[in-house]
Amino acid sequence: MITPEKPELAEIISVEQETVDTKTFAVKYLDQKRQRDFFFIPGKFMMLSVFGFGEIPLSISSSPYKTDSMQFTVVNVGNVTNALHSLKKGDKIGLRGPFGNGFPMQRFRKKNILFVSGGCGFAPLRSAIYAVQAKKSMFGRVSILFGCKHPKNLLFGKDMEQWNREGFQVLSTVDQPDEKWQGNAGVVTGLFGKMTVPVENTVALLCGPPIMIHFALIELRKLGFKDKQMYASLERMMQCGVGYCSHCNIGNKYTCIDGPIFNAADLKELPVKED
Numbered sequence: 001m002i003t004p005e006k007p008e009l010a011e012i013i014s015v016e017q018e019t020v021d022t023k024t025f026a027v028k029y030l031d032q033k034r035q036r037d038f039f040f041i042p043g044k045f046m047m048l049s050v051f052g053f054g055e056i057p058l059s060i061s062s063s064p065y066k067t068d069s070m071q072f073t074v075v076n077v078g079n080v081t082n083a084l085h086s087l088k089k090g091d092k093i094g095l096r097g098p099f100g101n102g103f104p105m106q107r108f109r110k111k112n113i114l115f116v117s118g119g120c121g122f123a124p125l126r127s128a129i130y131a132v133q134a135k136k137s138m139f140g141r142v143s144i145l146f147g148c149k150h151p152k153n154l155l156f157g158k159d160m161e162q163w164n165r166e167g168f169q170v171l172s173t174v175d176q177p178d179e180k181w182q183g184n185a186g187v188v189t190g191l192f193g194k195m196t197v198p199v200e201n202t203v204a205l206l207c208g209p210p211i212m213i214h215f216a217l218i219e220l221r222k223l224g225f226k227d228k229q230m231y232a233s234l235e236r237m238m239q240c241g242v243g244y245c246s247h248c249n250i251g252n253k254y255t256c257i258d259g260p261i262f263n264a265a266d267l268k269e270l271p272v273k274e275d
């Protein structure tokens with residue numbers, strides 16, 4: 001029986017260096033049946049333990065239709081992420097989950113989709129983009145906008161090329177261009193003028209730093225997006241992932257069980273500046 005409080009053993013099957021500070025880990029449960037039965041909705045997260053260091057929430061960045069393993073794309077920011085970055089293929093970790101609500105992908109069918117991501121916020125959105133890519137005929141037009149600090153922080157280059165080939169609009173921008181960078185410069189909201197999806201019949205999925213989400217919602221509203229068309233994935237410090245510990249509460253909601261995906265209309269009711 002699966003108990004949500006108890007980590008299950010999993011093995012790292014590959015490690016890919018994405019950028020200077022970011023790696024993607026593919027992992028699978030040691031229990032083959034558990035892995036076979038595993039499924040998740042894009043936007044859900046797992047609690048991943050690095051034994052001897054601690055446990056952290058991480059979004060699943062792989063396709064929900066790829067069931068033989070799952071991937072996490074992780075920025076090295078502190079104690080546990082640093083320990084995770086030192087692990088290699090074959091090392092064991094613990095997993096609890098999947099937790100959280102995930103994006104309501106069924107509701108997005110027949111709609112155009114705008115993805116707006118900043119930094120490692122691209123991780124859960126990649127999973128949602130894979131879901132759309134796998135059932136392309138069920139969705140309308142797709143625009144993928146990604147912003148990061150510096151060209152050296154650009155994520156998922158191969159995926160971006162593939163999505164472009166598949167007819168999705170794919171645009172990146174960097175806050176601090178270097179001398180070699182010939183693309184867009186500035187924050188991700190600066191790309192809104194170039195997006196090809198219309199406002200009508202479009203849903204916007206956002207994930208990134210709080211400041212990005214705050215201003216992206218403001219700018220999308222100016223363009224005519226209604227709150228019910230916009231969904232944001234929030235990050236809050238959390239320990240249990242299942243609504244016991246109270247670390248991730250925002251007003252009367254818990255990010256771990258009521259989120260991490262919130263509709264913009266719901267965000268307005270919460271005691272935060274829409275972040």
Ligand SMILES: Cc1cc2nc3c(=O)[nH]c(=O)nc-3n(C[C@H](O)[C@H](O)[C@H](O)COP(=O)(O)OP(=O)(O)OC[C@H]3O[C@@H](n4cnc5c(N)ncnc54)[C@H](O)[C@@H]3O)c2cc1C
Pocket residue numbers: 045054056057058059060072073074075076077078079080081082120123124234235236237238260
């Ligand atoms: C639902 C959810 C999904 C996430 N998905 C991803 C993901 O896909 N990829 C990824 O790289 N990270 C993700 N994160 C963030 C990740 O959990 C933190 O980076 C991690 O917990 C940091 O742990 P640490 O021990 O390495 O850092 P620490 O040593 O604990 O802290 C390093 C610094 O990061 C800050 N910090 C720690 N945790 C958080 C947090 N949860 N939110 C904001 N600031 C924090 C600390 O205050 C400190 O300044 C997610 C967080 C949540 C809540």
